[in-house]
Amino acid sequence: MARRAVLEFWYELASTYSYLSAMRIEELAGAAGVEVRWRPFLLGPIFAAQGWNSSPFNLFPVKGRYMWRDMEREGARFGLPVKRPDPFPQNSLVATRVALLGAEHPWGPTFTKAVYAQEFGEGRSIAEPAAVAGILKGLGLDGDAILKTASAEPNKTRLKAVTEEARSRGLFGAPTFLTDDGEMFWGNDRLELAIAWASGERPGR
Amino acid sequence: MARRAVLEFWYELASTYSYLSAMRIEELAGAAGVEVRWRPFLLGPIFAAQGWNSSPFNLFPVKGRYMWRDMEREGARFGLPVKRPDPFPQNSLVATRVALLGAEHPWGPTFTKAVYAQEFGEGRSIAEPAAVAGILKGLGLDGDAILKTASAEPNKTRLKAVTEEARSRGLFGAPTFLTDDGEMFWGNDRLELAIAWASGERPGR
Numbered sequence: 001m002a003r004r005a006v007l008e009f010w011y012e013l014a015s016t017y018s019y020l021s022a023m024r025i026e027e028l029a030g031a032a033g034v035e036v037r038w039r040p041f042l043l044g045p046i047f048a049a050q051g052w053n054s055s056p057f058n059l060f061p062v063k064g065r066y067m068w069r070d071m072e073r074e075g076a077r078f079g080l081p082v083k084r085p086d087p088f089p090q091n092s093l094v095a096t097r098v099a100l101l102g103a104e105h106p107w108g109p110t111f112t113k114a115v116y117a118q119e120f121g122e123g124r125s126i127a128e129p130a131a132v133a134g135i136l137k138g139l140g141l142d143g144d145a146i147l148k149t150a151s152a153e154p155n156k157t158r159l160k161a162v163t164e165e166a167r168s169r170g171l172f173g174a175p176t177f178l179t180d181d182g183e184m185f186w187g188n189d190r191l192e193l194a195i196a197w198a199s200g201e202r203p204g205r
Numbered sequence: 206m207a208r209r210a211v212l213e214f215w216y217e218l219a220s221t222y223s224y225l226s227a228m229r230i231e232e233l234a235g236a237a238g239v240e241v242r243w244r245p246f247l248l249g250p251i252f253a254a255q256g257w258n259s260s261p262f263n264l265f266p267v268k269g270r271y272m273w274r275d276m277e278r279e280g281a282r283f284g285l286p287v288k289r290p291d292p293f294p295q296n297s298l299v300a301t302r303v304a305l306l307g308a309e310h311p312w313g314p315t316f317t318k319a320v321y322a323q324e325f326g327e328g329r330s331i332a333e334p335a336a337v338a339g340i341l342k343g344l345g346l347d348g349d350a351i352l353k354t355a356s357a358e359p360n361k362t363r364l365k366a367v368t369e370e371a372r373s374r375g376l377f378g379a380p381t382f383l384t385d386d387g388e389m390f391w392g393n394d395r396l397e398l399a400i401a402w403a404s405g406e407r408p409g410r
Contacts, residue, residue: 050265060255060377062375062376062377063377063378065375066375066377066389066391069388069389070390070391070395073398073408075409076407076408076409077398077408077409078409079409170267170270170271171267172265172267172268172271173268183274183278184271184274185275186271186275187394189392189394190275193278193282202281203278203281203282204280204281204282204283204284
């Protein structure tokens with residue numbers, strides 16, 4: 001039997017457009033027979049390396065205003081609620097450590113989607129450890145124990161390695177989709193094309 | 206009879222993704238019964254105002270590498286050739302002055318598409334007055350006379366006013382589509398949605 005195509009889904013928990021992809025990718029990939037590998041990472045260090053100390057949507061306010069209107073329209077199109085959390089961007093460090101741990105467990109994708117739903121669906125904070133623990137508990141998980149493991153040295157070190165991997169593979173934004181054969185697709189607008197490519201489609205050839 | 210919906214198509218002649226839209230917009234808008242208003246403008250002054258002295262695809266090289274690969278794939282998808290001109294971005298000042306003049310004449314869209322075809326389809330220069338005159342002559346137009354009018358003070362002043370209009374209406378990139386009711390859509394990826402909106406569609410409502 002042929003090996004199943006895998007699509008890496010690199011996402012930042014503070015990223016608005018990653019939210020739209022996280023809520024859609026399982027159904028689209030499932031229909032195409034593509035397996036999703038969830039890859040949480042931090043964009044902050046990558047932005048910092050190009051001289052940005054915040055989200056480009058804050059650094060360039062006209063672009064930021066457009067983005068929120070676009071998110072509203074895109075949310076309506078996909079049937080997803082959109083509410084801006086305050087502050088934006090949220091500090092995603094604690095939640096990302098947990099998502100990284102979760103990527104090894106069946107609850108990983110569910111946790112990620114619950115984080116996004118709280119942050120961008122309801123506009124509530126996901127920054128404090130208590131908020132993250134609350135999300136885990138809402139999923140019937142042992143929030144305190146998971147937070148403890150996620151904040152321990154081995155997982156923190158792993159997150160640094162993942163961030164370095166993102167940089168070395170040329171990621172510059174989120175969401176980003178990477179195929180088995182090394183194609184990169186950036187942005188929620190490319191989700192369908194990334195899945196099509198992963199499943200072997202080559203448009204126009 | 207109801208007034209026909211109009212979609213303003215703001216484009217920069219040095220912009221890769223504007224090329225993809227320029228080549229597609231007439232067919233898509235025509236099918237939807239939407240009238241296109243061609244609005245050439247210069248992105249340079251807008252980028253300069255946010256501290257950029259070149260294309261963001263040059264300032265952020267990892268993003269630039271991605272963009273060219275993405276253009277290759279998107280070109281294949283739309284059946285459009287893609288070849289990188291050297292240098293990139295091309296100086297689009299002379300061609301934009303002519304396109305602005307052309308926006309008042311039937312030859313405007315044809316000229317714009319001929320510029321893009323030479324620049325991004327064949328990877329040839331569109332920067333020098335001679336290159337622009339050559340494109341005009343290739344369309345059977347009086348290149349020298351048009352260049353002279355385009356470079357005269359009234360048209361230069363008009364281009365400055367257009368750039369100021371772009372800034373005051375919140376444009377930050379190209380292509381950008383503006384609808385009658387004040388919606389902004391940014392990027393070739395939003396062309397279909399912009400046309401749908403202009404023709405009255407409201408997805409998800």
